Amino acid sequence: MKLTKENIEEYLLLLVDNELDAAEAAEVNAFVMQHEECRSLLELYRATKPDTGEAPYVFPEKESLLRQETPAMLFGTIKPFRMWRQAAAVALLLGTGLVLTLLVARKDGKEISSPSPSAGAITQNKKLQQEEVPKPSTPPPSTALANVYPNRRLPVAAKTAYPDQAAVAPVKRREREEIAPLAAATLPATIAEESPAPIIQAIDRESVPALTAGRKELPGWVPVKEESLDGVNDLVSQVQELRDNLAAKAKVLKRASFVIRIGDKDLIALGR
Amino acid sequence: MTTSEYNRCVHELSDSLYRFAWKSIGEAEEAKDMVQQAFTVLWEKRAEVPPEKGKSFLFTVAYRKCMDVHRARGRTTGTERLHENALTEAPRTNELKKILQQALATLDQQSRNLVLLKDYEGYSYEEIAGMTALNTTQVKVYLHRARKSLKNYLVSKEHVI
Numbered sequence: 001m002k003l004t005k006e007n008i009e010e011y012l013l014l015l016v017d018n019e020l021d022a023a024e025a026a027e028v029n030a031f032v033m034q035h036e037e038c039r040s041l042l043e044l045y046r047a048t049k050p051d052t053g054e055a056p057y058v059f060p061e062k063e064s065l066l067r068q069e070t071p072a073m074l075f076g077t078i079k080p081f082r083m084w085r086q087a088a089a090v091a092l093l094l095g096t097g098l099v100l101t102l103l104v105a106r107k108d109g110k111e112i113s114s115p116s117p118s119a120g121a122i123t124q125n126k127k128l129q130q131e132e133v134p135k136p137s138t139p140p141p142s143t144a145l146a147n148v149y150p151n152r153r154l155p156v157a158a159k160t161a162y163p164d165q166a167a168v169a170p171v172k173r174r175e176r177e178e179i180a181p182l183a184a185a186t187l188p189a190t191i192a193e194e195s196p197a198p199i200i201q202a203i204d205r206e207s208v209p210a211l212t213a214g215r216k217e218l219p220g221w222v223p224v225k226e227e228s229l230d231g232v233n234d235l236v237s238q239v240q241e242l243r244d245n246l247a248a249k250a251k252v253l254k255r256a257s258f259v260i261r262i263g264d265k266d267l268i269a270l271g272r
Numbered sequence: 273m274t275t276s277e278y279n280r281c282v283h284e285l286s287d288s289l290y291r292f293a294w295k296s297i298g299e300a301e302e303a304k305d306m307v308q309q310a311f312t313v314l315w316e317k318r319a320e321v322p323p324e325k326g327k328s329f330l331f332t333v334a335y336r337k338c339m340d341v342h343r344a345r346g347r348t349t350g351t352e353r354l355h356e357n358a359l360t361e362a363p364r365t366n367e368l369k370k371i372l373q374q375a376l377a378t379l380d381q382q383s384r385n386l387v388l389l390k391d392y393e394g395y396s397y398e399e400i401a402g403m404t405a406l407n408t409t410q411v412k413v414y415l416h417r418a419r420k421s422l423k424n425y426l427v428s429k430e431h432v433i
Contacts, residue, residue: 013416017390019397048422049391050372057291061304065282065311069275 003031008038016045273318273326281326282311289330292388295376296338306341310334331393332403335385342381375425383418390415 001024003011011028014020020028032038059065260268273281286307293303310333314321321329376384382404389395389403397411404411 010416013419016419017397017415018394019412044423044427045419047368047426048372048375048419050369057287057294059286059290059304059307061308062282062286065286065308066279067275067315069279 001027003027005035005038008032008035009041012038012042012045015042016049273314273321273323275318277323277326278315278318281314281323281330285327285330286311288393289334291392292331292385293334293338295388295392296334296381296385297341298377302341306334306337309337327393328395328399328403331389331395335389335403338385339381371426372422375422378425379418379421383414383421386411386415387418387422 001011008028008031011020011024012032015025015028032042259266289310290303290307293306294300297303297306310330313333314326314330317329376387379387386400386404389400395403397408397415400406400411401408406414
């Protein structure tokens with residue numbers, strides 16, 4: 001920056017306007033100190049600047065410019081009444097859901113545990129028929145079940161319908177041993193005398209009350225409802241009927257026979 | 273800019289904006305209207321204006337509205353009416369201030385606004401250029417010309433200091 005008397009006025013204006021950095025300002029001030037006419041010119045330019053110490057201007061309507069500040073809320077700018085409305089809606093939904101849950105639970109409970117005696121018996125009979133008919137070889141209840149699971153609280157009907165496989169295995173084996181002569185020999189006398197006997201012995205009407213009576217002395221015993229006993233009795237009667245049907249079929253089997261004959265010779269003759 | 277930041281701008285800037293408008297237009301009532309309009313625009317644009325730009329935004333709006341007022345008046349130079357209002361309504365501290373107010377009133381509207389922004393608000397050439405849509409060189413030239421005019425007014429025969 002080269003200062004001369006020709007360009008000093010521009011730098012004086014820049015100095016008055018505070019547009020020079022510190023080094024440039026110092027250089028200009030040094031030049032001004034060396035030239036009297038420049039000093040007076042600088043004073044004139046400084047006089048054109050207003051005195052900042054003048055009486056302050058006060059805008060009289062400042063309050064009209066201010067805006068209402070919304071208070072900070074927990075959930076943003078949601079108004080209180082809207083929160084109450086939403087809370088009421090949530091409470092209504094929860095209440096409705098609770099009532100529906102209770103109704104559904106109560107309905108299920110009726111079907112399972114608290115039927116009317118007649119309807120419950122019918123329902124259980126149907127279920128048992130559906131389970132028992134396709135499985136005629138299902139072994140009958142025996143006292144072995146009570147010995148294997150003495151603390152189980154299942155209803156007697158359930159234990160009767162679904163006996164444990166470990167307990168049933170000897171019965172099945174014994175049944176197979178008794179029914180085996182049916183396939184080996186078709187003599188009716190053999191089958192009629194031997195095959196129904198084990199089944200009749202296994203299905204004993206008196207065995208169920210004996211089961212329940214023996215368990216009453218156990219620590220976890222829960223009394224069995226009368227309708228459950230009715231169901232068990234119905235099951236026993238159904239099994240007995242099944243036994244009769246089986247015996248009738250066995251009688252038919254003893255008379256069944258077939259012969260494979262070619263010409264006058266009988267190649268295979270069974271049941272004759 | 274939030275509502276609280278806007279209100280802070282009102283508290284901090286309304287007085288200086290009022291001074292700028294009053295000295296630029298020369299009428300207190302018009303200056304009040306202009307301040308209210310400037311803050312109304314700021315409120316409407318508050319989402320786009322960061323807090324640190326509030327002051328320059330307000331003075332930019334006020335500068336443009338002052339220029340609009342003078343264009344509507346059909347005047348491009350200082351008038352006797354403006355001169356009289358500036359003398360009667362501006363604060364009077366001493367004789368030099370009165371002469372300076374008279375000198376300011378002789379400037380054209382744009383030069384007067386530039387002087388007000390520079391001397392009262394302390395903006396740099398670059399900042400004034402951003403407010404007035406002029407470039408920095410134009411601001412510098414106009415300001416130097418205005419300063420020389422004020423100096424000549426002060427050293428004239430009637431106002432020798």
